[in-house]
Amino acid sequence: MILNQYLAKAQGVGVHVELLSLSDLNRRLAALVGELKAKSVALPLIGWPEPLLRTVKTEVEKCGSATVSPRRRMDGGYEWNRPALGSANLGITFCGAFIAETGSLAFPSGPGLGTLASLLPETHLALSCAKDCRPDLGGYLAEFGADIPSRLTFVTGPSRTGDIEASMTTCVHGPGRVLHWIITGDFS
Amino acid sequence: MSPIVPNFRKASREAVRNSQVIAAVRKTANLLSGMMALAVANTPDFEALRNYGRTRKLEISGDLEKYAQSFAANAQAAGAVVHRAKDAAEAARLAIKIAADNGAKTAVKGKSMTAEEVELNEALEAAGVTVTETDLGEFIIQLANEKPSHIMAPAIHRSRAQVAELFTDRLGTPPDLSVEALVAAARKELREKFLAADMGITGGNFAIADTGAIVLLSNEGNIRMATTLPRIQLAVVGIDKIIPEMADMPKFLALLARSAAGQTISSYLSIVTGPRRAGEEEGPEQLHIILLDNGRSRIAKGPYREILHCLHCGACLSHCPVYRAVGGHAYQAVYPGPMGSVLSPLISGLEIYADLPNACTLCGRCAEVCPVCVPLPDYLRDLRSDVNKPPLMMKMAAFGAHTPSLYRLGMIAMRQMLKKGVKGLMAPALKEWTVCREPPEPQAGESFRDWWKTRSHGQ
Numbered sequence: 139m140i141l142n143q144y145l146a147k148a149q150g151v152g153v154h155v156e157l158l159s160l161s162d163l164n165r166r167l168a169a170l171v172g173e174l175k176a177k178s179v180a181l182p183l184i185g186w187p188e189p190l191l192r193t194v195k196t197e198v199e200k201c202g203s204a205t206v207s208p209r210r211r212m213d214g215g216y217e218w219n220r221p222a223l224g225s226a227n228l229g230i231t232f233c234g235a236f237i238a239e240t241g242s243l244a245f246p247s248g249p250g251l252g253t254l255a256s257l258l259p260e261t262h263l264a265l266s267c268a269k270d271c272r273p274d275l276g277g278y279l280a281e282f283g284a285d286i287p288s289r290l291t292f293v294t295g296p297s298r299t300g301d302i303e304a305s306m307t308t309c310v311h312g313p314g315r316v317l318h319w320i321i322t323g324d325f326s
Numbered sequence: 327m328s329p330i331v332p333n334f335r336k337a338s339r340e341a342v343r344n345s346q347v348i349a350a351v352r353k354t355a356n357l358l359s360g361m362m363a364l365a366v367a368n369t370p371d372f373e374a375l376r377n378y379g380r381t382r383k384l385e386i387s388g389d390l391e392k393y394a395q396s397f398a399a400n401a402q403a404a405g406a407v408v409h410r411a412k413d414a415a416e417a418a419r420l421a422i423k424i425a426a427d428n429g430a431k432t433a434v435k436g437k438s439m440t441a442e443e444v445e446l447n448e449a450l451e452a453a454g455v456t457v458t459e460t461d462l463g464e465f466i467i468q469l470a471n472e473k474p475s476h477i478m479a480p481a482i483h484r485s486r487a488q489v490a491e492l493f494t495d496r497l498g499t500p501p502d503l504s505v506e507a508l509v510a511a512a513r514k515e516l517r518e519k520f521l522a523a524d525m526g527i528t529g530g531n532f533a534i535a536d537t538g539a540i541v542l543l544s545n546e547g548n549i550r551m552a553t554t555l556p557r558i559q560l561a562v563v564g565i566d567k568i569i570p571e572m573a574d575m576p577k578f579l580a581l582l583a584r585s586a587a588g589q590t591i592s593s594y595l596s597i598v599t600g601p602r603r604a605g606e607e608e609g610p611e612q613l614h615i616i617l618l619d620n621g622r623s624r625i626a627k628g629p630y631r632e633i634l635h636c637l638h639c640g641a642c643l644s645h646c647p648v649y650r651a652v653g654g655h656a657y658q659a660v661y662p663g664p665m666g667s668v669l670s671p672l673i674s675g676l677e678i679y680a681d682l683p684n685a686c687t688l689c690g691r692c693a694e695v696c697p698v699c700v701p702l703p704d705y706l707r708d709l710r711s712d713v714n715k716p717p718l719m720m721k722m723a724a725f726g727a728h729t730p731s732l733y734r735l736g737m738i739a740m741r742q743m744l745k746k747g748v749k750g751l752m753a754p755a756l757k758e759w760t761v762c763r764e765p766p767e768p769q770a771g772e773s774f775r776d777w778w779k780t781r782s783h784g785q
C-alpha cells in the first residue's frame with residue numbers, strides 16, 4: 139500500500155504525519171493554533187476542496203488568528219502582502235499530491251497558490267486527501283506532460299542544514315516543523 | 327584569476343600540520359561517507375542506477391552542443407532569457423549587465439560552484455552589487471573571507487567553536503553559541519536580506535533540455551527563497567549540467583542525493599521553468615540563465631570527457647585519503663579533491679595546476695563511490711603523463727630495463743649502493759624519493775639471477 143510507504147518515508151525525514159477524518163480537523167487545528175499561539179496564519183485560498191478550506195478558515199478565525207492570503211488584483215492576478223506574510227507564525231496549505239517513494243509534498247505554482255506560505259513561517263501544516271498519494275516522483279512529473287508550472291516545489295521534511303560539523307539542525311531558512319495531516323474519507 | 331601561483335606540494339605540507347582543520351574535515355567527511363554508505367545499502371538497484379547514469383551521460387557528453395541548444399530554445403520558450411558565455415570573464419560581464427540593466431543593488435545567492443568558477447561575487451561587488459551568500463556554509467566562509475573547501479560542505483574545515491567565534495566577531499552574537507543558536511542567528515540575519523534583495527542568484531543542479539527547466543536542490547530553503555522572492559533571478563549553469571529529459575531527472579536526483587548527503591531526496595527540490603507567469607503572486611519577473619562553457623566543449627572532445635559527467639556530489643572528496651589529510655584549501659583551486667584534480671587543470675591549464683594530478687595515491691576509492699563512474703584514477707594517471715615528460719633518469723632506467731646486460735650491471739650497482747646506504751653522489755638524485763620513505767633493505771645473500779643460474783645448473 140503506497141500510503142503506508144509514504145507514512146514511513148515521511149516520518150523518516152521528520153514530517154509529523156497523521157491520518158485523520160474531517161470531523162477531527164477542528165479539534166486538531168484549534169490545538170495546533172493554540173499551542174503555537176499563532177497570531178497570524180498564512181493561508182492560500184486556491185485549489186482546495188471546498189469543505190476542507192471552509193473548515194480551516196472558520197476554525198483559524200474562531201481561534202482569534204488573522205489569516206494572510208494572496209489578494210486578488212484588479213487585473214485578475216494575485217499578490218501577497220509581504221510584510222504581513224513575513225510575520226505569520228504558521229502556514230497552512232493544501233497539498234494535492236504527495237509522493238510515497240520519497241516522502242515528499244508537491245506544490246505546483248499557479249495564480250493564488252502561494253508557495254511562500256509553506257516557506258516563510260516557522261511551522262508549515264499541509265493538508266491532503268488520502269487519495270492523492272502518488273507512488274513516485276517520475277510518475278507524478280509525467281502527469282504534467284509538456285505543461286510544467288513555473289515553479290514546481292517538493293518539500294521533504296523540515297528546513298535543515300549540516301553545515302556546522304555535519305550536525306543536523308532544523309529551521310535554517312524555511313520551517314523547522316512540518317506537519318502533514320492526511321484526511322481520510324470522501325468529502326470533496 | 328587569483329594572483330597566487332598554486333603550489334600543492336607547499337600548501338599541503340602546511341595543511342597537514344593544521345590539526346584543527348584536519349580534525350574538522352575528517353569528522354564531517356566520516357559522517358558524510360557513513361550516511362552515503364547507508365543510503366546506498368538501502369537502495370537495492372543502486373548499481374543499475376549508476377550504470378544508467380553513466381550511459382546517459384555518455385550520450386550527453388557526446389553531443390553537448392545539441393543538448394545546450396535544445397535547452398536554450400525550450401527555456402526561452404518558457405520565458406527565460408538564456409545567455410551563452412564562452413568563458414568565465416564573459417559570464418561575469420553578462421551578470422554585471424543583467425544587474426545594471428535592472429538597477430539591482432542587492433543580491434541573495436545560493437551555493438554555486440559554477441559561480442565560484444566565474445568569480446561572480448567579486449565581479450558583482452566590483453560593479454556595486456552587494457551579494458549575500460545564504461547557504462549557511464557559504465555564509466560562514468563569506469563572513470570569514472575564505473573560499474569553499476568542499477564542493478558540497480563549503481565550511482567543512484571550520485569547527486563549531488570557530489563558527490561561534492566568527493559570529494560573535496562579525497554579527498555580535500553572544501560567545502560560544504551552540505549549533506542550534508548559530509543557525510537561528512543566521513536565519514534572523516538572512517531573512518531580512520531575502521525580503522529586501524533585488525536579485526536572486528543560483529547555480530543549477532540539473533538543466534533539463536526538453537522543458538528548459540532548471541532543477542535546484544537545497545536542504546535549508548535558501549534556494550526556494552532566492553528563486554521566489556527577488557524580482558530578478560539569475561542562474562549560472564555549466565553546460566555539463568544539462569540532461570535530456572524530465573524523465574531522467576528523478577534518476578540523477580536519486581544518484582546525487584544519496585551520494586551527496588545520504589538522502590533519498592533533499593529537503594527541497596525546486597523545478598524552475600521560466601519566470602513568474604500571468605496572475606502568479608510569486609516568482610521573479612525575469613529569469614536569466616547564463617549557460618557557461620569555460621572549456622567544457624573542449625574537454626568533451628578530448629580524452630577526459632567523462633569528467634563532465636560529474637554530478638558535483640562531493641563523494642570522491644569525502645572518501646579521498648589525500649583530501650582528508652590536507653583539506654580543500656591546499657588544492658588552491660575552485661574544485662578540490664579527486665574531481666577537482668582532474669577538472670581544475672583541464673579548465674585552467676595543466677601548467678597552472680601541474681601538481682594536482684599527483685595529489686592522489688591511486689587508491690581507487692573515488693572511482694568506487696562515484697555515482698556516475700567517472701574513471702578518476704585513470705584520468706589522474708594519464709594527466710600525470712601529460713604533465714611529466716619522463717625525466718632523463720627515468721628514460722635511462724627504461725632503456726636499462728629493456729637491455730639485459732645493462733639491467734644486470736644496474737642491479738649490481740643498486741645492491742652495492744643499498745648495502746652502503748643511500749649517501750654520497752646518489753643521495754641528492756634520490757632525495758625526492760627518500761624524503762618521506764626509507765630506502766629498501768638490501769637483499770641478504772645472492773641475487774635472484776645468481777640463484778637462478780645455480781638452480782638451472784643443478785638440474
Ligand code: SF4
Nearest residue numbers: 636637639640642696
Ligand atoms: S566525480 Fe563522481 S564522486 Fe566526485 S563529485 Fe563528481 S559525481 Fe561525485
